[in-house]
Amino acid sequence: VLELAVASGVAAWATWAVLLMPGFRRVPLRLQVPYQPSGPRQVANALALLRGRSGKTVDLGSGDGRLVVEAYKQGLRPAVGYELNPWLLCLSSYRAWKAGYHGKVSFLKKDLWKVNLSDCYNVIVFLAPSVKPPLATKLLAELPDEARVVAGRFPFPSWTPTSTLGQGLEQVWAYDMKEVRRAAQSSAEGSPV
Numbered sequence: 001v002l003e004l005a006v007a008s009g010v011a012a013w014a015t016w017a018v019l020l021m022p023g024f025r026r027v028p029l030r031l032q033v034p035y036q037p038s039g040p041r042q043v044a045n046a047l048a049l050l051r052g053r054s055g056k057t058v059d060l061g062s063g064d065g066r067l068v069v070e071a072y073k074q075g076l077r078p079a080v081g082y083e084l085n086p087w088l089l090c091l092s093s094y095r096a097w098k099a100g101y102h103g104k105v106s107f108l109k110k111d112l113w114k115v116n117l118s119d120c121y122n123v124i125v126f127l128a129p130s131v132k133p134p135l136a137t138k139l140l141a142e143l144p145d146e147a148r149v150v151a152g153r154f155p156f157p158s159w160t161p162t163s164t165l166g167q168g169l170e171q172v173w174a175y176d177m178k179e180v181r182r183a184a185q186s187s188a189e190g191s192p193v
Contacts, residue, residue, distance in 0.1 A: 045166040146178070
């Protein structure tokens with residue numbers, strides 16, 4: 001039993017060291033987000049909130065690429081995933097190839113904090129709560145007014161969603177940047193200086 005426990009611990013550590021840790025090496029601890037795959041209902045809900053839209057679609061921290069591939073299937077083009085973990089990028093490329101979209105979707109090894117998002121109109125964010133406040137600042141500074149941000153698992157704490165879909169772990173929130181900016185401006189004008 002002890003040997004089995006030790007072997008399991010070593011296997012878990014090896015999996016972490018080889019598959020997951022490479023994506024975190026240069027990212028500050030509070031901004032690290034562990035890989036957690038989206039379920040089919042989460043993916044469907046996120047893309048339902050983007051239905052009928054057009055323009056560049058990006059998934060920040062795209063993991064295994066399932067949201068990017070599904071976005072492309074639903075006509076959101078170009079579809080791009082940004083991910084730091086090289087193993088997850090390989091898995092994403094495999095997923096795209098298996099779906100017949102190799103060369104049609106892009107998965108880039110880029111730090112989401114260093115990517116310019118000014119040409120993005122659909123942004124998918126399935127990231128940890130600790131990342132949301134600094135990411136909100138980046139999105140407000142870079143996205144055009146016509147952009148829509150869809151957050152899964154956790155909402156942006158200081159934004160009011162335009163719409164939501166699902167419940168519990170499957171809930172997603174959509175934020176239209178024009179409305180987010182209008183609310184931020186009203187809040188700034190209403191507060192005493």
